[in-house]
Amino acid sequence: MRVITSIDDAVAAVGSPLGVSDWLRIDQSRIDAFAAATGDHQWIHVDPQRAAAESPYGTAIAHGLLTLSLIPDLSKQCFVVDNAKMGINYGLNKVRFVAPVAAGARVRVRSELALVDQISSSTVHLTVQHTVEVEGSEKPAAVALMIGRYVF
Numbered sequence: 001m002r003v004i005t006s007i008d009d010a011v012a013a014v015g016s017p018l019g020v021s022d023w024l025r026i027d028q029s030r031i032d033a034f035a036a037a038t039g040d041h042q043w044i045h046v047d048p049q050r051a052a053a054e055s056p057y058g059t060a061i062a063h064g065l066l067t068l069s070l071i072p073d074l075s076k077q078c079f080v081v082d083n084a085k086m087g088i089n090y091g092l093n094k095v096r097f098v099a100p101v102a103a104g105a106r107v108r109v110r111s112e113l114a115l116v117d118q119i120s121s122s123t124v125h126l127t128v129q130h131t132v133e134v135e136g137s138e139k140p141a142a143v144a145l146m147i148g149r150y151v152f
Helices: 007-013 028-038 048-054 064-069 071-075
Strands: 002-004 017-020 079-081 085-098 106-118 123-134 141-152
Touching: 002 007, 002 017, 007 106, 007 123, 028 064, 048 071, 064 085, 064 123, 064 141, 071 123, 071 141
Parallel strands: 002 079
Antiparallel strands: 017 106, 085 141, 106 123, 123 141
16 A cells, blocks of 8 residues: 655656555445446346346446446555545546446456646645456456545
8 A cells, every 4th residue: 555645755656556455346235226326227237137148248247337436445445645634536537447347246446646736836636547457357347547636
């Protein structure tokens, strides 16, 4: 796990790996809860029997946005920004859902600091590339460039 303590520390870390999270199992109950929270009840996610019979994946799969939503929590195992007065999610530059996450699969996040933009003498944007890996798969589930705004 990487600890970033200042703007200078962040600048020095550009291009560096920040860390890798533990594995997290994405079970059907998590997928169903996400569907309930978002209203996205597409059968490929919430009907395992139909998905087994009709989908090209042969099983129910997690929503892409569920996969994306796991990044903030899992990335806490990869890096922390200490000494900041405030940190917020500022946005995303690019997101790609490369491979499905089957119900029951395990995922983890691998994070790398891609870019630091100094906004003012006390504010910085950290653009972190997060790769959501699926256990046993050569392809990642998702790759996202996520921007955090930190005020020191």
